[in-house]
Amino acid sequence: MSTDNYRITAKLGGGPVFLGIAALGAVLCGVSYTQGHQAFFASYLTAFCYFLALALGSFFFVFVQHLARSAWSVTIRRISESTAANLPWMFFLFIPVLLGSKELLMWLDPAVRANDHLVHIKEAYLNPTFLYVRVGIYFALWGVFTYFFLNNSKKQDESKDPALTLKMGKVAAGAAIVFALSQTFFAFDWIMSLDPHWFSTMFGVYFFAGSVVLQYSFLILMTALLRAKTGRKDVFRKDHFHDAGKLLFGHNVFWTYIGFSQFFLIWYANLPEETAFYHHRAVDSWKVISLMLPWCHFAIPFLGLMSWHVKRNIPAISAVCVWFLVICYIDIYWLIQPNFHPQGPTFGIGDVGSLLVVGGMFMFMLFRRLNSANLIPMGDPRLKDCLTYDNGVPDNEQH
Amino acid sequence: METTAPVKPKTFGVLAEFPGVKDVYHAAEKVRDKGFKKWDVHSPFPIHGIDQAMGIGDSRMGWIAFFSAMAGAFGGFSLQYWINVHAQPVVIGGKPMNPYPAFVPVTFEPGILFTAFGCLLGMLALNGLPRLYHACFKSKNFGKFSDNGFFISIEAKDPKFNVNEVQKFLADIGGRNIEVLED
Numbered sequence: 001m002s003t004d005n006y007r008i009t010a011k012l013g014g015g016p017v018f019l020g021i022a023a024l025g026a027v028l029c030g031v032s033y034t035q036g037h038q039a040f041f042a043s044y045l046t047a048f049c050y051f052l053a054l055a056l057g058s059f060f061f062v063f064v065q066h067l068a069r070s071a072w073s074v075t076i077r078r079i080s081e082s083t084a085a086n087l088p089w090m091f092f093l094f095i096p097v098l099l100g101s102k103e104l105l106m107w108l109d110p111a112v113r114a115n116d117h118l119v120h121i122k123e124a125y126l127n128p129t130f131l132y133v134r135v136g137i138y139f140a141l142w143g144v145f146t147y148f149f150l151n152n153s154k155k156q157d158e159s160k161d162p163a164l165t166l167k168m169g170k171v172a173a174g175a176a177i178v179f180a181l182s183q184t185f186f187a188f189d190w191i192m193s194l195d196p197h198w199f200s201t202m203f204g205v206y207f208f209a210g211s212v213v214l215q216y217s218f219l220i221l222m223t224a225l226l227r228a229k230t231g232r233k234d235v236f237r238k239d240h241f242h243d244a245g246k247l248l249f250g251h252n253v254f255w256t257y258i259g260f261s262q263f264f265l266i267w268y269a270n271l272p273e274e275t276a277f278y279h280h281r282a283v284d285s286w287k288v289i290s291l292m293l294p295w296c297h298f299a300i301p302f303l304g305l306m307s308w309h310v311k312r313n314i315p316a317i318s319a320v321c322v323w324f325l326v327i328c329y330i331d332i333y334w335l336i337q338p339n340f341h342p343q344g345p346t347f348g349i350g351d352v353g354s355l356l357v358v359g360g361m362f363m364f365m366l367f368r369r370l371n372s373a374n375l376i377p378m379g380d381p382r383l384k385d386c387l388t389y390d391n392g393v394p395d396n397e398q399h
Numbered sequence: 400m401e402t403t404a405p406v407k408p409k410t411f412g413v414l415a416e417f418p419g420v421k422d423v424y425h426a427a428e429k430v431r432d433k434g435f436k437k438w439d440v441h442s443p444f445p446i447h448g449i450d451q452a453m454g455i456g457d458s459r460m461g462w463i464a465f466f467s468a469m470a471g472a473f474g475g476f477s478l479q480y481w482i483n484v485h486a487q488p489v490v491i492g493g494k495p496m497n498p499y500p501a502f503v504p505v506t507f508e509p510g511i512l513f514t515a516f517g518c519l520l521g522m523l524a525l526n527g528l529p530r531l532y533h534a535c536f537k538s539k540n541f542g543k544f545s546d547n548g549f550f551i552s553i554e555a556k557d558p559k560f561n562v563n564e565v566q567k568f569l570a571d572i573g574g575r576n577i578e579v580l581e582d
Contacts, residue, residue: 155537264500394455
């Protein structure tokens with residue numbers, strides 16, 4: 001098999017468009033900032049965490065494929081490698097959050113730490129110095145690992161060296177540990193500690209479960225885009241949509257399981273220091289979102305994704321993925337915003353502007369990377385398996 | 400005295416042997432394209448892609464599993480609701496009389512249990528199991544199906560069945576040791 005047949009590149013464009021979107025977002029953010037500092041920073045943190053979840057989920061996908069020595073995912077892995085490589089650059093998008101951290105994290109105020117007993121006893125962890133050191137560590141580790149996978153994968157395009165695959169498989173084990181700890185503590189630091197009285201050991205897993213649902217949705221949509229742009233139905237196969245759809249389905253059930261387990265134990269035990277989180281989300285119009293999530297994040301897509309006819313039908317599964325992109329944002333909005341708007345959701349120009357700024361820059365970086373490299377890891381020794389495996393469904397159109 | 404007239408045996412169908420996996424696979428495609436419906440491939444091991452070659456459509460198992468799950472979940476929830484709200488209302492842990500989040504684990508479990516039952520029984524029913532007799536076993540040659548033999552049998556129940564034409568057709572697509580089996 002000549003692998004040069006699989007040297008696939010495409011000019012996806014998008015650079016100036018995404019920069020324009022980000023610039024428009026910046027204007028809206030500026031307007032929002034003048035209307036209220038804290039509300040703006042809360043909106044920005046929400047948008048940032050949404051795209052961070054996407055990049056972290058992509059990082060997860062990449063190292064899990066290496067850990068599992070998976071062949072099915074080879075041709076779509078480059079999309080996730082490129083998305084995950086946004087992680088270190090997202091530090092620059094994180095600067096506004098750092099600037100607004102005193103507005104967001106009330107425990108950064110020394111008076112709160114001194115007088116509020118529940119915060120005082122957590123001071124060994126919740127103190128400004130350690131917080132900022134941790135942030136630096138997270139982004140540095142994410143940068144080292146995501147670029148390790150992207151660079152070695154690209155190097156293999158030319159050298160076709162199978163040893164690189166073994167090397168990435170070994171590093172993936174370390175990446176798993178680093179990922180699990182860093183994303184958990186990031187979620188603790190910047191989402192859970194917005195209410196420093198409340199704690200849940202499931203919180204990091206909940207954030208993770210949502211981020212993986214988000215990443216599979218995005219991955220499927222990007223695969224559909226590349227399939228349409230390159231016309232390579234033999235490379236971005238229906239079996240890939242089918243299998244990524246299965247994993248999306250499975251991880252969404254996992255999200256439900258984690259979300260319900262967290263809620264169920266707190267609701268049943270009914271301890272005041274634990275129930276506060278759900279109490280804030282059960283009043284006024286927040287209750288609507290709290291009750292909507294099990295239906296719109298779980299039940300409806302669960303039924304929608306059940307059949308393989310949907311998973312192999314590209315417009316149909318793309319529609320489900322777009323649905324998830326919206327729902328995952330609402331999920332993160334629901335985690336963050338009740339701390340700042342206890343009376344109910346107030347979706348406004350700050351939220352739109354933040355999504356446009358972070359999203360525009362995120363997509364700008366991603367498309368720049370995809371435009372300048374091979375779209376699939378053509379040197380991967382498992383490429384042939386990826387192009388020929390069969391899901392064994394009675395589908396006449398295999399590509 | 401009446402003597403019982405010998406019962407005229409009914410034809411079950413025609414059995415043909417094929418030398419290898421590829422032969423039986425391609426022969427199956429030809430049988431499928433000819434439009435036969437009541438026929439089968441016999442092989443010592445599962446052949447990858449044989450369901451496409453045989454033109455077997457989507458399995459009905461998915462629907463059986465889905466409705467079993469719904470029945471189990473509905474039953475599990477109803478049982479708890481009836482007990483906690485109507486039959487024996489007891490306040491537990493200060494929760495309301497219909498604490499539906501507490502019902503979720505027990506709703507889930509019968510859903511799983513019924514799905515398992517539905518899948519097992521549905522699989523047996525769709526495969527026509529348990530089955531103690533099959534006309535193919537009358538063939539001495541057929542014993543090889545569990546060792547190194549690959550066979551195709553076309554049954555007389557098929558609307559397109561005609562003993563002579565089917566024998567000739569199976570010979571044309573590479574079948575050997577062609578036998579007409581009686582039920």
